[in-house]
Amino acid sequence: MAASKKRKVDSENRAFNPEWTESFLFVLPTGGTKPVCLICSETVALIKSGNVKRHYETKHKCFEETYPLRSEVRSEKIRSLKAQYDQSTRILSHTFTAQQRAHESSLRVSWILGQHKKPFTDGEVVKECMTAVAETLFEGKEKQEVCEKIKQIPISASSATKKSETLTQDVVAQLDGAIQKAPCVGLAVDESTDVCDNAQLLVYVRFYYTEQKAFYEDLLGITPLQTSTTGEDIYLAIMEMLAKRGMEPSKVISITTDGAPAMIGREKGAVTRMKKDNPDLLTYHCIIHQSVLCASLSDEHAEVMTSVMKMINFLRASSSYQHRMLREFLKEVDANADDLLLHNNVRWLSKGRVLARFWAIRREVASFLAELKHHKATQLSTFLENEKQMDNVAFLVDITSHLNELNLRLQGKDNSICELMTAVCAFQRKIEMFKEDLQEDCVHFPAVQEQVQGQRDVSSFVVFIDKLIANFSNRFDSFSIGQQLTMFIQNPFLITDVRSFSKEATQHFKWVNARDLQMELVDLQANLAMNELSARTDPSSFWLQMVPETAFSRLKKVALYILTMFGSTHNCEAAFSTINIIKNKYRSRLTNEHLHTCMRMTLSPFKPRFKMLAGQARAHFSH
Numbered sequence: 001m002a003a004s005k006k007r008k009v010d011s012e013n014r015a016f017n018p019e020w021t022e023s024f025l026f027v028l029p030t031g032g033t034k035p036v037c038l039i040c041s042e043t044v045a046l047i048k049s050g051n052v053k054r055h056y057e058t059k060h061k062c063f064e065e066t067y068p069l070r071s072e073v074r075s076e077k078i079r080s081l082k083a084q085y086d087q088s089t090r091i092l093s094h095t096f097t098a099q100q101r102a103h104e105s106s107l108r109v110s111w112i113l114g115q116h117k118k119p120f121t122d123g124e125v126v127k128e129c130m131t132a133v134a135e136t137l138f139e140g141k142e143k144q145e146v147c148e149k150i151k152q153i154p155i156s157a158s159s160a161t162k163k164s165e166t167l168t169q170d171v172v173a174q175l176d177g178a179i180q181k182a183p184c185v186g187l188a189v190d191e192s193t194d195v196c197d198n199a200q201l202l203v204y205v206r207f208y209y210t211e212q213k214a215f216y217e218d219l220l221g222i223t224p225l226q227t228s229t230t231g232e233d234i235y236l237a238i239m240e241m242l243a244k245r246g247m248e249p250s251k252v253i254s255i256t257t258d259g260a261p262a263m264i265g266r267e268k269g270a271v272t273r274m275k276k277d278n279p280d281l282l283t284y285h286c287i288i289h290q291s292v293l294c295a296s297l298s299d300e301h302a303e304v305m306t307s308v309m310k311m312i313n314f315l316r317a318s319s320s321y322q323h324r325m326l327r328e329f330l331k332e333v334d335a336n337a338d339d340l341l342l343h344n345n346v347r348w349l350s351k352g353r354v355l356a357r358f359w360a361i362r363r364e365v366a367s368f369l370a371e372l373k374h375h376k377a378t379q380l381s382t383f384l385e386n387e388k389q390m391d392n393v394a395f396l397v398d399i400t401s402h403l404n405e406l407n408l409r410l411q412g413k414d415n416s417i418c419e420l421m422t423a424v425c426a427f428q429r430k431i432e433m434f435k436e437d438l439q440e441d442c443v444h445f446p447a448v449q450e451q452v453q454g455q456r457d458v459s460s461f462v463v464f465i466d467k468l469i470a471n472f473s474n475r476f477d478s479f480s481i482g483q484q485l486t487m488f489i490q491n492p493f494l495i496t497d498v499r500s501f502s503k504e505a506t507q508h509f510k511w512v513n514a515r516d517l518q519m520e521l522v523d524l525q526a527n528l529a530m531n532e533l534s535a536r537t538d539p540s541s542f543w544l545q546m547v548p549e550t551a552f553s554r555l556k557k558v559a560l561y562i563l564t565m566f567g568s569t570h571n572c573e574a575a576f577s578t579i580n581i582i583k584n585k586y587r588s589r590l591t592n593e594h595l596h597t598c599m600r601m602t603l604s605p606f607k608p609r610f611k612m613l614a615g616q617a618r619a620h621f622s623h
Helices: 019-024 049-059 061-066 072-115 120-137 140-151 157-181 231-244 270-277 287-294 299-316 320-332 350-360 362-371 375-385 387-410 417-438 446-452 459-476 483-490 498-508 514-526 528-536 539-546 553-564 570-589 592-603 610-622
Strands: 185-193 199-209 214-225 252-257 282-285
Touching: 019 049, 019 072, 049 061, 072 120, 072 140, 072 157, 072 592, 072 610, 120 140, 120 157, 157 199, 157 592, 157 610, 185 231, 185 570, 199 231, 199 553, 199 570, 214 231, 214 570, 214 592, 231 270, 252 270, 252 553, 270 282, 282 287, 287 387, 287 417, 287 459, 299 320, 299 350, 299 362, 299 375, 299 387, 320 362, 350 362, 350 387, 362 375, 375 387, 387 417, 387 446, 387 459, 417 459, 417 483, 417 553, 483 498, 483 539, 483 553, 498 514, 514 528, 514 553, 528 539, 539 553, 570 592
Parallel strands: 185 252, 252 282
Antiparallel strands: 185 199, 199 214
């Protein structure tokens, strides 16, 4: 005998009969699915005449005797009961709305505190400030109402902590949904030790967000490496992150790292392990790291740099009294700066800024050292009087200034790999120009021009520039994203050698058909309308919004893959700074889960859906 099908009441489309109000004193709330009794406010499970009739006859049989059916007194009583019900419904709805707004306000305050890396205990301070502002701006009854509403906002530390978890879950859900819709993703991976000596692995993801028609960069995950930081540990941590986000390794098209052995080791490096899972994976060393490595100093210039740093440390860090005296001296002589800067070896721009500050007040520093009665001060004064050494300092001031300018161009979010390579190529041309300039009038080396004044030999500076040219050439001339692909993204209408372009594309993307790609590029270059659009829009918008999918599907896919790639690990480096700021505030009280929550709130490009979350809280309260 066949099993009977389970009855689905929701699919029967039952309708409430208005006559049941007169006969059985039931109404159906707006948007409701269960009839409500006007006498006792109880509900019945189904919209059925039998259910409402049974309830009426069982619990309110005496009502029939006092208020006979179809009598005027019965109609009056029903109108009175309906008015009472409507009033109570409005009060309850108003209560829910006020609670919902208070909850939404609490969510927004918690989010702002998290974004600014503030402890959640500051929530009560925010509430106190809001009350003070309301008492100042409003008067009378309006002031009382506003202050009362502010008091209803739950912003205690425990409440803000719970809400931060809710907010984080929402932005992570948005991230997961966006990644699932993205055709491919690029990763940036870096590992570093925080202020508490814990090894942290940070992974950033870059993808095309179809709903916003823009590229998004977000934190894929942060994982503490409890003991060792080998390639195997890093590989397993990355794979676990991908699994949590529901991503297959084949969806990752590129990965950029800091070039550490644990990352790129031939046998057991994390990237090597990932390439076994995805042979088409493109891997490369962070462009910013490579540019810094290109600028390694020669022995002579390294010695001069060390001497300057020793001088600054002597004046600033050896004695707090001496440091105070230096600052007072600089104020008295009206120097261009009121203090020296300390060098931080971790920060990319530190050397150049320290040298520039020293150079601006070098004469005042020399005068201050001459007044000190200390043998080390005498040695440092001798260094400042040595013209050859000061020539080298002047050159280091100028060249580090140019390198810092390049570094700043390479930093920042939302920079595609092509934009970074364009900046590097431009700098390669600049250093060729710098070489010629050093041998002539030094217009690009103002400190050298002031110090040397055409009277001394600058050949050692030219040798340094030659080495710089060679280093950049060795590292970037064979970089994975070459000149043809960079030009293709920036302006495909400038490509003259179509075959060379298709050859470079097929080397990077195995799925590319050279013949079809060549045909589409020729068709695109012949399209005058597309040429005009390319001149008016940025490369990302042009390829993803202007170029039609039907006519140029292969070109568009190649462009999408290239634009998805990270050019550097700058996001990871910036996130490590955020970790240290957060950990300096919380120290041992911060668990890994709380750290992840704080990082999400600080760094996520997604915004929480505050009204939806507040509505969910209202529904939960109602239930």
